[in-house]
Amino acid sequence: MPICGITERSGNVKEGFIFVARKGACDDGILHVREAIERGAVAIVIDRNGNVNLDGLREVTLIIVPDGRTFISHASAKLAGNPSESMTIIAVTGTNGKTTVTHFIGQLLLMLGEQAAVIGTTGLFMNGRKVHLDIPDMTTLPAEFLHPLLKECLEAGMKYIVMEASSLGLSTSRLDHCKIDVGVFLNIGVDHYEEHGSKEAYIAAKKRLTKMARSLVVNVDDWQCVKLVGNADRQVHFFGELTVAGNLIPDDLYPNFLPGKHNRLNALAAVTVMHVLNWDTFDTLPLCNKLVLPEGRLQCLREGGVVVFIDYAHTPDALQTVLASLTEESTGDLITVFGCGGNRDRGKRPQMGKVATTYSSKIFITSDNPRNEEPFAIIEEILAGISCEREKVVVEMDRRRAIEKAVRYAKAGDTVLIAGKGHEKTQQIGQELFAFSDYEVAQTALRNKNL
Structure with a gap:
């Protein structure tokens, strides 16, 4: 029979699609077979032995393969x-x-x-x-x-x-x-x-x-x-x-x-x-x-002698590389705003705190994308990497206020690095996405700095 597409997302199934009912980290595709068939799936693919209840549903082909991911990869290339x-x-x-x-x-x-x-x-x-x-x-x-x-x-x-x-x-x-x-x-x-x-x-x-x-x-x-x-x-x-x-x-x-x-x-x-x-x-x-750097990669703003860079650096290596470069090329103080994402590698958090302290004159520690973690718990893990010079650290959980405070703190000749989110236009807190752009917040803060 003719096949129009393949997906492992039941909500994306259309008439004539193959639905791959793969078990993921958070969900099991077998639980969504009924929805897939109702949406028009003509074949169901599974990669394990298990009961798929098709009672009361229209007739479809059931296929068992050794590896659902490999099948999706192969079939997607073939269909295209x-x-x-x-x-x-x-x-x-x-x-x-x-x-x-x-x-x-x-x-x-x-x-x-x-x-x-x-x-x-x-x-x-x-x-x-x-x-x-x-x-x-x-x-x-x-x-x-x-x-x-x-x-x-x-x-x-x-x-x-x-x-x-x-x-x-x-x-x-x-x-x-x-x-x-x-x-x-x-x-x-x-x-x-x-x-x-x-x-x-x-x-x-x-x-x-x-x-x-x-x-x-x-x-x-x-x-x-x-x-x-x-x-x-x-x-x-x-x-x-x-x-x-x-x-x-x-x-x-x-x-x-x-x-x-x-x-x-x-x-x-x-x-x-x-x-x-x-x-x-x-x-x-x-x-x-x-060559032109892509959006959010050392993206630069200048106003009143203050230089602000927006960068995606969100790992210890990336943060160290950017800060080391800015240290070499800056004449005034280096001020850093950063946080760490939730539901991601926790081991890097104290390392990033240590890196920021090593290179920065002033640090504003804030939220990144906390996702499903408690924002202050993430900040505490960052602070664990800062054993001395705590007087140069300011904790401000609200990212907008942290950026505004850093820009206000900077004087002519200083450099501000806002790290972690770069080009991103949203911030994820819990399951919700909120509109947020480091670049736009910094731009407004610079304009309002001397008002």
């Missing part, structure tokens, strides 16, 4: 016509920097006259323009959304796809049936350990990309990334702080204009990918002068 086979796919993984590097690669391709789409944390961009589609707000899309999206990109004339490959995306088979030409390894830091069960499981998830990509681009300055690709049976191209594809970078071609050493390294990662795609390194390096 395997679009990844007709494009060049670049997948970027790393604890920090994925969004910036994917956008840099997309921008370089566009400068060279190529049609490219970027898919990741900040959404979908085709040839540098954001495209608004009804897709989940996720770093790496589930296969049932990814392959139809790749098909749309192909039909829109995109030759290249540059996507973020999160550890969770890799470990849950979202990219299993997507042909990947270049896999990029930026760094391995502290994040998502609890979601994977351990650091080892987190690293094993990243390592899956070494088998999936035809060529690898690897940060030679990150020993864990180097170790990860040590036994790779495919070509590996290294980049580092001073090198691209093994070549030293002449001083006059180094991308010094970008704020932060980490962003200059991100640019060199992008140039190395271009080398793998057969562009001459010394032709693409000068193009780095035109």
Whole structure:
């Protein structure tokens, strides 16, 4: 019989769909079989022995497979016509920097006259323009959304796809049936350990990309990334702080204009990918002068001598990298506003408190996305990493007020870093999402500073 689509979300079922009744972390698809059939599902797929009560329902096909996730990945690619086979796919993984590097690669391709789409944390961009589609707000899309999206990109004339490959995306088979030409390894830091069960499981998830990509681009300055690709049976191209594809970078071609050493390294990662795609390194390096950081990545506001940066840094490594860069480049005091997300790796919270104290003259600790955790309990875990210099710390649970206080505190010549949420336009408290933009709050606070 004709099949129109596949999903593991019963609410997304339409006439002619396959419904995969997979057991998830919080829910079991078998509990939603009746709804799926009522919505028009013509087949039910399960990946375990179990009773599926179909009494009183119209006749459907019941299929048992070894692994529901693998089946969704395979079937989604097949139903979309395997679009990844007709494009060049670049997948970027790393604890920090994925969004910036994917956008840099997309921008370089566009400068060279190529049609490219970027898919990741900040959404979908085709040839540098954001495209608004009804897709989940996720770093790496589930296969049932990814392959139809790749098909749309192909039909829109995109030759290249540059996507973020999160550890969770890799470990849950979202990219299993997507042909990947270049896999990029930026760094391995502290994040998502609890979601994977351990650091080892987190690293094993990243390592899956070494088998999936035809060529690898690897940060030679990150020993864990180097170790990860040590036994790779495919070509590996290294980049580092001073090198691209093994070549030293002449001083006059180094991308010094970008704020932060980490962003200059991100640019060199992008140039190395271009080398793998057969562009001459010394032709693409000068193009780095035109690169623009994506929204929420050291996004800058200036008013009355005060400089405010909005950045997505939400791990100890990312926060340290950004603060170290701003320390080198700032002339006045460095003031930091940050919090930690709820229902995420708790081990990083005291580490981030310690990092912020090390580099900052003043710290405003606040809420990030507390989700289902008690906001003050999260703040107490951050404070546990600050053993001394508590006098430089201000606790303000309300994020809006924390940003306003930090901006008011800053004097001409000072730098304020608002870290953790970057481009996000919402704040999640409990199960509710509230409209909230660090950039807009900071912009208003700067305007009102001298009133």
